[in-house]
Amino acid sequence: MHNDSELHFSGQSTFVDDWPLPETTLYAAVFVSPIANGLLKSIDAQKARAMPGVKAVLTAADIAGENQIGEIMPDEELLATKNLKFIGKPIALVLADSPATAQQGAQAIEIAYDELATEFNVRNAYHNNMTFGDERQFTKGDTKSAFEQAKWVVSGQVSCAAQEHLYFETQISIAIPVDKDRLKIISASQNPSAIQKLAAKVLGLSMNSIEVEVPRLGGAFGGKEEQAKPWACLAALGAQLTGHPVKLALSRQQDMHWTGKRHPYSADYRIAADETGRIQAYDVKFLQDGGAVADLSTAVLERTLFHATNAYQIPNANVKAVSCRTHHPSNTAFRGFGAPQAIFTIEAAIDHLACAMNLPRWKIQQKNLLQPGYRFDYGMTVQTDALQNCWQQLFKHKKIEMRLADIQKHNANKPRYIRSLALTPLCFGISFTATHLNQASVTVTIYTDASIGVAIGAVEMGQGVVDKIAIIVARSLGVSVKRVRVDFTNSSKSPNMSPTAASVGADLNSMAAIKACEKLKLRLVDFSNTFYGVDLSPETNFENNAITWEDLVANAYLQRINLSEHAFYATPDLYFDRVKEQGTPFSYHVYGVSAIESTLDTLLGTYHIDNVDVVYDLGQSLDTIIDLGQMEGGLVQGIGYATMEEIRWDEKGKLLTDSFATYKIPDLLSSPQISVDFIDSPSNPHGPFSAKAIGEPPLLLGLGAFFSISDSIRLFNKTAPINYTLPLTPERALLALYS
Amino acid sequence: MTFAFDLNGKAVSGDDGSVLLIDFLRYQLHLSGTKAACREGDCGSCQVLVKSPAARMFKAMPSCLMRLQDCQNCQVITIDGLPKNNPLITTLASSGASQCGYCSPGLTIGLINWLLNGKALSETEGASFINANLCRCTGYMGQKRAIKAIGEEYSHLLLSAEDRVAFLQKVNVLPKIVVHAYHQNTTPAQSPYYAQVQNKSAAILAGGGTDLYLHNKPSENPVISLLKTGEDHVVRMSDDCVSISALHPIQLVADTIDTLACLPAFSSFNHWFASLPIRNRATLGGNLANASPIADGICFFMALDTIIETNLRQVPIGQLFSGFKQTDLSLNEVITWLHVPKSVTRDYIYFEKVSRRGTTDIAVVNCCGRWQITDNNVSRVALVLGGASPVPVRLTSLENNLLGHSLQESIEELVDTHLDAAISPIDDSRGSKVYRRLLAKQLLLSQWESVKEKANHA
């Protein structure tokens, strides 16, 4: 269970916006580009500067260090000097004595610019060579001859739309200047060390002048990995130049208009099978809409390549992908990180094949499921039969075949409400695909009152990493979890952190924590053996031991035993050769299967996702309530992505769905009943106490909602065009029913 | 305008009543337990409990859509005012209903609101009470587990409790503040604010403010609150009319109608209308005056041949609207009553709306039909579509052609012939023109399905 739950439910947990502020604090508002492409000619801030309450208006010219926050590619100015590449590009920063005055100040700024032609269509962008980096390609076998020889070949297009993170807490940062040239930044960021590094660069300071603290996040889902940076750096800039603390918070509308989303994709697939439905070849090309700047797009693209064949063994594969530049705000990390688009595409291809062959889709899925020993196109080999197990357990325990027969009977007379059930198998690789990020450092400290503090390199955002670490530390030291408290994430306590992402925050930090605890415990056991003259084993549980934990710690301190331990963990054996596109990018894979049942009202095109059953290979769960929560929440986010969550822009690139009123996420009544079976798989040497990751994979298991609804559409209208476009909104459903 | 009210048992007052309650709590009093994720009534995280002197019970309301002057003389309880070691919170925490925690304080308030106002404390009822408490993290299974656990824990105690507030205070769920006694509202139906309205030429009229205060549009003009929270004079019955107040919160209207059993179809309207906290503020007057093409109230009451009463006149509802979001109300004209002829309340009334999410969402197209079937034939019908034209429309030519139509036959051909000319849908972020046109047709076919089903059951 989440330790913070009681704090949350009583409103006592502190988020960045709740941080008590000094009276001298200034409030920041950002003036941004109103156009999606153009050249900035001049900025007129006179009116804003003259407004009572406005203390300063800052532009790029005020930056002492480097005006650059792009990491993978240096293509992102903090404040625009000339190129306006998307609506929402920061141009000037207004600092005032109240948030309202700052916003009014920003509204009073005027700019002159030349508007340039815009491109929002990823296919056009690709044809005009607007790309980030080169096209990548993974290959296996010989697709050419396989396609020639195959009995069945189908091909088509897939289109995946953007998805808004809609974290409940919007982007926010506070910067507090101290000394002459030190700064403390409190930021809602998944990536505190990156903020430390970039703020230092922008301000012309060294990293040791900047401390970044993150209490917790009100949701992030990838949206605060890269995209918390500009706001933190702007707050820091304001603090440096005014000497005042500065708070910068985006309103919901600003956040939705200015920040990036899940990458839209357009893909072309071709798939071949023999007469039994065994897949012979798969050829796919992904065009990714990276938005206006590189951000993490190429890293997201890489995961698309890794997951292009999802959970299937395909002897001949040819997977290409390229990231394209458009004039949308830069698209960014979002739970799943390029995998949802890949997996939706192969599932669509299989669906297409099933239609053509007139076979139930699940039979083709089943026939091609990964088996131990299969080698992926990127070189890794399937180690376990976990996926087969998940599939069989789902069929057995959730009575899938019986339910499919029931549904068929129900639908036989073409009733108004048609039901369908869709299966989605999943294979997801665990690790950062950027190998160097697979590291963490943790410090475990026993204080003189015997309480334990842990400094970790991961940010708590609801995923329960803090609770998992506390459990690990308590188990490893042999004390009650009540004694353990994990600190707010702080760049000075846990240096050079990787972002909390890729589902590995708990894995990496737990492994480091275990190492630290092992050393501490050995030291304490040694000490107690000499000091008390008793022979304690390293397995000792101090909560029911003759020598109490308090006594041991007090004496150890007096005898000058080091009660603090720092440990470092780097996932072993990871490498990836980007020339050969071969290697071991993941420390392990997780597997799962979902069954999604839905009801479609064929008269109105509305639908309800009724229930979802999941079997997931979790290893040994550290905390089932937390893991269950990740599964349930991820599923519903995935179902939202597949169904009702739709972003619309106008032809100038202005966001139309900029509020909770127009961008709809699932609510309680529209969400399904969810039933989850976790299967304990044998030991996992790469996970703490054999646990496995569960952050991102559940979202992918929600994609089946699309196929569940589209099956019903096709039952009603045999000639409905096969249109693999996410999301399948009630609008698309109705239009397909009657096309 | 000044304000004075009771916050978590302590008196608060000040000069600027135009400040939003959420900002006052968070940024002036630093009571930061109350969270705001959307600031437009859509997420439920900012809920607080409010009891006006003329109301019997605390009700959950969105603090992001209320100004301090809207709390005048009320008692307000926020998350920061709840007692420590709250057993409800312990139950909630163990259900896994919280991850990042941003929506959690609102959920606590939403559930207390359920315990205070629920009739059955069943799982279904619990879900309808907290459906407006959106969450981006959990997927709602934790919430469902919490509803079940809390329902089981409290239902037998609460349903028999004489005074729920006192009971919940006793068990440490609510703070032990002195709750103001219920004052029967003595304001007569014609209340003195009409005079106030007539004196102020530039005043802004506010009902519940659920539209007016969206994005806190700044305004220099004084706001005159028309909202009545008293539980009297909500619905009046006369020989030929059911008269419904335009100035009371819609949920109170629904509860009253439910008790009087005078217009059963209203409960389905209420079910589809916004969410409970919004219905605890929004009025029918505001819904009509807004004149939105997708206003559920206009669609519903147009089909009921409603007569609108204002402080100046009585007018058939159809004549009130002059164009997209435009009425012919004159300056400071106040909608006070909706008079529904009794003769129509016995017809079969079917209200349906289609939106992207289904619940707690604005319609793409809505439709209300009123039917009388005699000997298997249509003997009387009224059909209204919203969201398919600048103002909701009555489909008179279709209605005329439906008269005498047999239940055995399809109406598709008639719909195809008469619908197109009657509507003029547009594209917007909620739906395309093509979709709206098709949906309008399908909703009419759905009316027919419903009428046939009703006749079969009769």
Ligand SMILES: Cc1cc2nc3c(=O)[nH]c(=O)nc-3n(C[C@H](O)[C@H](O)[C@H](O)COP(=O)(O)OP(=O)(O)OC[C@H]3O[C@@H](n4cnc5c(N)ncnc54)[C@H](O)[C@@H]3O)c2cc1C
């Ligand atoms: C989250 C949310 C969900 C919503 N869902 C729905 C929905 O499902 N269906 C729907 O139809 N609407 C919905 N709405 C819109 C809105 O809540 C309704 O239109 C509501 O009925 C407005 O009533 P109000 O009393 O709050 O109006 P206010 O905001 O107070 O006023 C709206 C306008 O009407 C004027 N006005 C108010 N009362 C009167 C009066 N008595 N006489 C003359 N003029 C008056 C005001 O001056 C103002 O111009 C929703 C709004 C929100 C925020």
Ligand code: FES
């Ligand atoms: S902040 Fe979302 S309802 Fe008030």
Ligand code: FES
């Ligand atoms: S727990 Fe994060 S929004 Fe509900």
